[in-house]
Amino acid sequence: MKPFTYERASDVASAIQAVSQTPGARYLAGGTNLLDLMKLEIETPTHLVDVSRLPLATIEASAEGGVRLGAMTRNSQVAAHPDIRARYPALVQAIVSGGSGQLRNKATTAGNLMQRTRCSFFYDTAKPCNKRQPGSGCSALGSLSRANAIFGASEACVATHPSDMAVALVALDAQIETLRPDGTSRSLAVADLHRLPGTSPETESELAADELITSVNLPPPAPGGQLYRKVRARASYVGGLASVAVAGGRLVLGAVALKPWRAETAEAALASGASRTEAAMAELAQAQDPDQNAGKIALVRRLLGAVLDETNTGRGA
Amino acid sequence: MSSVKDWAAPNPITENRSGLIGKSVDRYEGRLKVTGTAPYAYEVEPPAPPAYGQMVTATIARGRITHIETQAAEQSPGVLAVWTHLNVPPQARRGERLNPRSQRPANPALASDRVEFYGQTVAFILADTLENARAAAEKVEITYAAETAVVDFLASLDQGELPPGEEDVHIGDFPKAFAASQVTVDETYFSPIQNHVQMEPCATTAWWDGDKVTVHTSIQMVKGGQHALAETLAIPSDRVHLITRYIGGGFGGKGQAYDDLTLAALAARAVGRPVKVAYTRQQMFHGTIHRPAVQMRVRLGANADGRLNAFALEAITHCARHATFTEHAANFSRNLYAAPNRLTGHRLVRMDIPHAGAMRAPGEAPGMLSLECAMDELAEKLGLDPIELRLRNEPDVDPETGKPFSVRQLEQCLHEGSQRFGWSRRNPKPGQVRDGRWLVGMGMAAAIRGNFLLPAKAGLRITADGVLTLTQGMTDIGTGTYTILAQITAETLGVPLEQVRVELGDSDMPPAPGSGGQFGAATAGSAAYETGMVMRRTLADLATGDPRSPLYGADPTLVSFANGNIALDNQTETLAALVARSQPEGVYVEGSISPAADARDYSQHTYGAHFAEVGVDVVTGEVRMRKMFGVFAAGRILNGKTARSQVTGGMIWGVGTALTEANTIDPRFGSFANQDLGTYLVPVHADIVDLDAIFLDEADDKANPMGIKGVGELGICGAGAAVANAIYNACGVRLRDYPMTPDKVLEGLMAKGL
Numbered sequence A: 001m002k003p004f005t006y007e008r009a010s011d012v013a014s015a016i017q018a019v020s021q022t023p024g025a026r027y028l029a030g031g032t033n034l035l036d037l038m039k040l041e042i043e044t045p046t047h048l049v050d051v052s053r054l055p056l057a058t059i060e061a062s063a064e065g066g067v068r069l070g071a072m073t074r075n076s077q078v079a080a081h082p083d084i085r086a087r088y089p090a091l092v093q094a095i096v097s098g099g100s101g102q103l104r105n106k107a108t109t110a111g112n113l114m115q116r117t118r119c120s121f122f123y124d125t126a127k128p129c130n131k132r133q134p135g136s137g138c139s140a141l142g143s144l145s146r147a148n149a150i151f152g153a154s155e156a157c158v159a160t161h162p163s164d165m166a167v168a169l170v171a172l173d174a175q176i177e178t179l180r181p182d183g184t185s186r187s188l189a190v191a192d193l194h195r196l197p198g199t200s201p202e203t204e205s206e207l208a209a210d211e212l213i214t215s216v217n218l219p220p221p222a223p224g225g226q227l228y229r230k231v232r233a234r235a236s237y238v239g240g241l242a243s244v245a246v247a248g249g250r251l252v253l254g255a256v257a258l259k260p261w262r263a264e265t266a267e268a269a270l271a272s273g274a275s276r277t278e279a280a281m282a283e284l285a286q287a288q289d290p291d292q293n294a295g296k297i298a299l300v301r302r303l304l305g306a307v308l309d310e311t312n313t314g315r316g317a
Numbered sequence B: 001m002s003s004v005k006d007w008a009a010p011n012p013i014t015e016n017r018s019g020l021i022g023k024s025v026d027r028y029e030g031r032l033k034v035t036g037t038a039p040y041a042y043e044v045e046p047p048a049p050p051a052y053g054q055m056v057t058a059t060i061a062r063g064r065i066t067h068i069e070t071q072a073a074e075q076s077p078g079v080l081a082v083w084t085h086l087n088v089p090p091q092a093r094r095g096e097r098l099n100p101r102s103q104r105p106a107n108p109a110l111a112s113d114r115v116e117f118y119g120q121t122v123a124f125i126l127a128d129t130l131e132n133a134r135a136a137a138e139k140v141e142i143t144y145a146a147e148t149a150v151v152d153f154l155a156s157l158d159q160g161e162l163p164p165g166e167e168d169v170h171i172g173d174f175p176k177a178f179a180a181s182q183v184t185v186d187e188t189y190f191s192p193i194q195n196h197v198q199m200e201p202c203a204t205t206a207w208w209d210g211d212k213v214t215v216h217t218s219i220q221m222v223k224g225g226q227h228a229l230a231e232t233l234a235i236p237s238d239r240v241h242l243i244t245r246y247i248g249g250g251f252g253g254k255g256q257a258y259d260d261l262t263l264a265a266l267a268a269r270a271v272g273r274p275v276k277v278a279y280t281r282q283q284m285f286h287g288t289i290h291r292p293a294v295q296m297r298v299r300l301g302a303n304a305d306g307r308l309n310a311f312a313l314e315a316i317t318h319c320a321r322h323a324t325f326t327e328h329a330a331n332f333s334r335n336l337y338a339a340p341n342r343l344t345g346h347r348l349v350r351m352d353i354p355h356a357g358a359m360r361a362p363g364e365a366p367g368m369l370s371l372e373c374a375m376d377e378l379a380e381k382l383g384l385d386p387i388e389l390r391l392r393n394e395p396d397v398d399p400e401t402g403k404p405f406s407v408r409q410l411e412q413c414l415h416e417g418s419q420r421f422g423w424s425r426r427n428p429k430p431g432q433v434r435d436g437r438w439l440v441g442m443g444m445a446a447a448i449r450g451n452f453l454l455p456a457k458a459g460l461r462i463t464a465d466g467v468l469t470l471t472q473g474m475t476d477i478g479t480g481t482y483t484i485l486a487q488i489t490a491e492t493l494g495v496p497l498e499q500v501r502v503e504l505g506d507s508d509m510p511p512a513p514g515s516g517g518q519f520g521a522a523t524a525g526s527a528a529y530e531t532g533m534v535m536r537r538t539l540a541d542l543a544t545g546d547p548r549s550p551l552y553g554a555d556p557t558l559v560s561f562a563n564g565n566i567a568l569d570n571q572t573e574t575l576a577a578l579v580a581r582s583q584p585e586g587v588y589v590e591g592s593i594s595p596a597a598d599a600r601d602y603s604q605h606t607y608g609a610h611f612a613e614v615g616v617d618v619v620t621g622e623v624r625m626r627k628m629f630g631v632f633a634a635g636r637i638l639n640g641k642t643a644r645s646q647v648t649g650g651m652i653w654g655v656g657t658a659l660t661e662a663n664t665i666d667p668r669f670g671s672f673a674n675q676d677l678g679t680y681l682v683p684v685h686a687d688i689v690d691l692d693a694i695f696l697d698e699a700d701d702k703a704n705p706m707g708i709k710g711v712g713e714l715g716i717c718g719a720g721a722a723v724a725n726a727i728y729n730a731c732g733v734r735l736r737d738y739p740m741t742p743d744k745v746l747e748g749l750m751a752k753g754l
Ligand SMILES: Cc1cc2nc3c(=O)[nH]c(=O)nc-3n(C[C@H](O)[C@H](O)[C@H](O)COP(=O)(O)OP(=O)(O)OC[C@H]3O[C@@H](n4cnc5c(N)ncnc54)[C@H](O)[C@@H]3O)c2cc1C
Pocket: A026, A027, A028, A029, A030, A031, A032, A033, A034, A035, A036, A051, A071, A097, A098, A099, A100, A103, A106, A107, A108, A109, A110, A111, A112, A113, A114, A115, A162, A163, A164, A165, A211, A212, A213, A214, A237, A238, A239, A240, B678
């Protein structure tokens, strides 16, 4: 680990000032991702500004009739909240399918969104990785890894985004709210937060380095069934091979791209009267298969079809 | 030399008067473990502030180091030393033995510029803190001249050779009999590389007093570790004091010493202060041994009535080019089912990958994954229940050697398990039972694992307070050794358990071979029992020879030991009173066990039967356990609780084997694809539902004086095959390539049009 300095932020404004004015500074929330990466020198911040104790950990009703999650709410806190359980079951299912109880007690809403890929070559510092070391090459390409992306990947990077929660948040049409050093705030759909790799996989989100997420806002849930289903090799404590979130007719796929993947083709197909199977086929017809990862495409197609059936979304076969 | 006949007479253990033998006593060190106060090797507090070592490992599979740039690391904060093959202190050459009686030869670290596998230690940093050592390690720049490396096992199967000194075993005429058989199975199964992933990585804390080094290290074999270090440092072994008190899992992976031990000792001497060295989790994968992959071809030829006429199991496995190890995946089958015509053997491919070595039930664990599925396949072809098929092939004597079995309760295991599990609920036709999105099925498999007794010693002291302290250079790798040794000692001397202490894991103590091959309890325990008997005789002589004792003048062979007393008729005194008065400085005795000369006249094994019920998600190919049950016959059970933990732990390993646990070599780099517990997937709590095991009543008087046998490895044997058979029964997909991950199951489901 590279030596670094640490401070515990006393208020939101000074936290942002500290990060914007210290070169190489980073926000630290639960630390469950950032600290692991620092130990392997994949992340090498010079200064950490701990925002985990800032007063951003409340869950409140929003003016629009939805719910506002403070950025520092814990994953387990959100998943246990009665309003969330009653109105956003897909979010609860997504959160509890991630990590372990201990991790969810520590992990925050903002940190979860900003966690980095679990691509094993990203973690193995002895191997080339464009995301870790731009220009060094992509070791995952040609590795026959089932973890590789089938949507939106590039020659430079075929990694996927590992967050389960984010997949449900996109299906629920959630927005994040941020604060910037100049004191302005902005609102951004979670769907627009993460970038596809393109030629610069090292840049992962639309946020500036010193931009602080302050909350995630859930609009009132749209009518229609909700479900989050994650496929995984063991029953718990492992990243998904694929996942699907359905909420109010919005379909989002997880573990297939470097961001939660809105299945717009399938949504459009359903809207124009296609059957669920046809819709799933149409979506997966867009999937790329650089590593003959045909099994993953078939899996996602079947999973999407099954989840549509179960939530009674669209027209049956 | 003793004979098994000497063991038939009743003794305090087999009589079990106070009922301690078999009792589900809590773990002796349980409280220390769960409160985090049992110090592991790295946590031992040394006599002075320690320095910290960090290893740097190779990133090529084979070649030569042409340059190592160490300047930046040397100038890094807190760094005390940077070692490479160019400046490491002198060590003996690899394989050298100064003392011909050393159990292990020299195993030097950083010995040359050659790289023989990915992850080999190539540099070493010593610093004032672990953080500084790690930071400096990142600054070492190494240039290699890489050479072509053989790293792809499946592409190298044709390179397999007979393991040194071995021949195939032919009995009868297999090819002819197989060709003439009415019903045949000829299938190939694959068991992948597995890593031990012990919770505690290999680690050492070392310091010197003059020319003597004390090392606390995490190792299963005390003497082996002591000798390896002495040979490597080229010093007599009595100048190495090796201590290994608590071990966070071994599973065979800590049967030998690694570079942490060597480098800690060398560094502590070089800087004149204690040194701690540990492998990182990632380094453990390459730097220590793994279970090699095995490809197994099984051929079964049966008559229409299900009797095997021809049987063959041929295994191809691999090891490192310069470190011979054979995963004997076919050996178990030589003792399992009757068949007049037999062929078994192994081929070994040498590769430029990390060292293969022993892992829990070496041989049986991968081997049974093949045969026990092939039997399932044969049963289906014959239209027989898989249990019935096994019963029809139950031999009267060992099928290869013709020797009598000491005890063999495989049939009883099958019957009892079938009843308790509810095997009659199984629909023999695959893919018939549905529960929502799950296809549900059941499978079973037999279990067999050899039993062994090795020579061992123990020491026993009784002090004036009546406390008995057993000392033994034995290890407890988390299995319950401390506990069962306390039970044996207490039962032998007729004292309450609270009156017994156990001290293990010290090279100054009377030696035992350590933990491995499921010989630990039988071997160390028998030595403890014999030592207890020596103590009984010594105390009997003491009492009957002391005019102040109420037993004075009695026949020492007639006295009894119970409730903390020594007694004859109504003459009695406590052991504490006896020792305090007659020999207040205490009594110390040693005893030993050695294998009986005629033990090998019997075919001696432990047996079991596994039953599994799984659900297969028909959409995704995910497999989830629903129930698992095991019945085992393994001699007299010393502690119901720790024994059950051993076999259920083995069964859980079987679940991992069947469903998730594997490593592969990335052929581009020669490195393992999985290097942490986020990618190398062992079962978690949520995977294990409704899993239980029982033991049948048994005593094997050919095994040792106590009639006990090993249980540490039996539970894993066959467990994965039961799960694989259950998957087939659930959905009709027969997979022969472990582990049966969702992608493989899904491919099978789709091929069946599901
Ligand atoms: C073993 C393991 C298994 C896991 N399994 C899963 C899984 O199955 N599914 C899943 O979804 N996740 C999984 N995770 C990931 C886990 O969910 C994340 O580590 C966690 O959510 C990160 O939250 P944190 O608060 O600890 O973030 P931190 O580690 O503190 O921070 C992560 C990133 O977010 C940034 N950040 C934090 N707060 C803010 C803010 N307010 N504004 C802007 N940037 C911010 C940090 O600078 C950092 O870059 C797993 C993690 C581990 C270690």
